[in-house]
Amino acid sequence: MHLSIPYLSKYIKEKSGGTFGEIVRNVRMKKACTFLKNGNMTVEKIADSVGYQNVEHFNRLFKKKHGMTPVQFRNKK
Template sequence: YINGHYSEVTLENLAENFNLSRPYISKYIKSRTGMNFQDVVREARMRKARALLKESGQTVESIAADVGYESVEHFNRLFKKSYGITPVQFRMQKEENICN
């Protein structure tokens, strides 16, 4: 469910969708993934962002919005924290690999 709704999912609507309490679904996610809800959502968003950076010509701003971030600056920080490079650097790296 999270992978299909990463851009708008909240713990509240996830729990509601499965008729479970927020504390229960939170604990369940942690026990199954080793990560908290926010980390699972961030990981899903970052995977999708990487795919869009590789496969589309969309701007970084557009990709940030598509994966659920209102602030491109926040998106850039999270992307760099996840992968060690900015989205622009990631895209340039991909383009360099194609040219070589």
């Protein structure tokens, strides 16, 4: 695309209101919520499936975003 990284980062922030990392994190968390609601995969498998190799890191980010752990989210119905 022949665009500089700083320009592309600024463009993404202007158009979406979030950084590239925030957008990726939001997409991953949305997919994780879908897996938690609609399946019986382990939290470890879900973390790996959405791009987190470290399940503890995934749990921390999930709790920060949703105010509960993935297991609590799954059990909330």
